[in-house]
Amino acid sequence: TKDNFSFELLATDGKARAGIFHTPHGPIPTPIFAPVGTQATVKAVTPEQLEALDASLVLSNTYHLYLRPGADLVAELGGLHQFMAWPKPILTDSGGFQVFSLTGLRKIDDDGVTFKSYLDGSIHRFSPEISIAVQEKLGADIIMAFDECSNPNDYAYNIKSMERTHRWLERCIAAKKRNDQALFGIVQGGIFEDLRKASAEFVSSFDLPGFAIGGLSVGESKAEMNAILDIVPAMLPNNKPRYLMGVGSPEDLINGILRGIDIFDCVLPTRLARHGAAMTFLGRLNMNNAIFAHDSRPITEECDCYACRNFSRAYIRHLILSKEMLAATLLSIHNIATLEKLVKQSRQAIFDGTYTQYAENFLKNYKTV
Numbered sequence: 001t002k003d004n005f006s007f008e009l010l011a012t013d014g015k016a017r018a019g020i021f022h023t024p025h026g027p028i029p030t031p032i033f034a035p036v037g038t039q040a041t042v043k044a045v046t047p048e049q050l051e052a053l054d055a056s057l058v059l060s061n062t063y064h065l066y067l068r069p070g071a072d073l074v075a076e077l078g079g080l081h082q083f084m085a086w087p088k089p090i091l092t093d094s095g096g097f098q099v100f101s102l103t104g105l106r107k108i109d110d111d112g113v114t115f116k117s118y119l120d121g122s123i124h125r126f127s128p129e130i131s132i133a134v135q136e137k138l139g140a141d142i143i144m145a146f147d148e149c150s151n152p153n154d155y156a157y158n159i160k161s162m163e164r165t166h167r168w169l170e171r172c173i174a175a176k177k178r179n180d181q182a183l184f185g186i187v188q189g190g191i192f193e194d195l196r197k198a199s200a201e202f203v204s205s206f207d208l209p210g211f212a213i214g215g216l217s218v219g220e221s222k223a224e225m226n227a228i229l230d231i232v233p234a235m236l237p238n239n240k241p242r243y244l245m246g247v248g249s250p251e252d253l254i255n256g257i258l259r260g261i262d263i264f265d266c267v268l269p270t271r272l273a274r275h276g277a278a279m280t281f282l283g284r285l286n287m288n289n290a291i292f293a294h295d296s297r298p299i300t301e302e303c304d305c306y307a308c309r310n311f312s313r314a315y316i317r318h319l320i321l322s323k324e325m326l327a328a329t330l331l332s333i334h335n336i337a338t339l340e341k342l343v344k345q346s347r348q349a350i351f352d353g354t355y356t357q358y359a360e361n362f363l364k365n366y367k368t369v
């Protein structure tokens, strides 16, 4: 794994960092936002459009692809990069979060979990070894440790599930066979600083190519998330990428970068798009709104994405009201472009040593819904 992956820390500005994470499928400039392609597609967006958006990392999900079409089929067809025609870096989540959040969990024990398929209710088993084997068949560049995702507020249970997640990390490391995939450990511990410290120290004790902060963006308050982010990143090795799972909105990205996070992923830009909402640096625009009926302007004047270069707000509103599929494509392109622009501007500000001002200015103008 060593020679396939390396993290170059190029600049810091306070806790904010700018770098490059080198992978077998190319470099990932950080800070970076990764669109989510749960079932081996970023919904409503083609790989060609993602390339045009300068996306450099795309996520897919082990849980979903294991259930359909099956990891063996993906491997038979050349692995995820060939299967979804995405030649750049891919990250797969381990199924840890999904089996706990998406399905009626049947049973959890120290060996693994038994769960029901969200597709047909059939019974399946996941364990650290099974998750790693599936992720090795899928072939992503970055793979995640199999962790237990517990209620972030239950102290006693968090101790138990953190211990289990730590045992499972050791089993993931032992089960790994490929050396062209980077296994990221996941720091747990809910909203509890002492547990987070214990988890960060344990996970950091392994020489892994990168580290994720899990257990956030699972319903805790922004204040609770920021309090954890005020302390955890600095507990992780400075020379490895830090990945905040499932985050987030524009303001979450800014707050995460300010606290030393390098990699983000979230379904928000594409999910909002499918519900007719456009992301802007000032907040969200609900494109269904009648105020846009005669509005010939692009979604935002400053955006140079394909949607803003070619279409008016009135046209996009028409597509939404007509339930045309192009609405989801244009708004997804725009929303992904918006988050990629945010992280690109952040990276430049970190090189310029002006990130604090950039972040303050952004948060002042941004109206959280």
Ligand SMILES: CC#C[C@H]1NC(N)=Nc2cc3[nH]c(NC)nc3cc21
Pocket: 093, 094, 095, 096, 097, 098, 144, 145, 147, 148, 149, 150, 186, 188, 213, 214, 215, 216, 217, 218, 245, 246, 247
């Ligand atoms: C507890 C825990 C945990 C983390 N564990 C794994 N494997 N994946 C995650 C995905 C997430 N998505 C969101 N929010 C949308 N929070 C996440 C947290 C995790």
Ligand SMILES: [Zn+2]
Pocket: 299, 300, 303, 304, 305, 306, 307, 308, 309, 333, 334, 335, 337
């Ligand atoms: Zn745009």
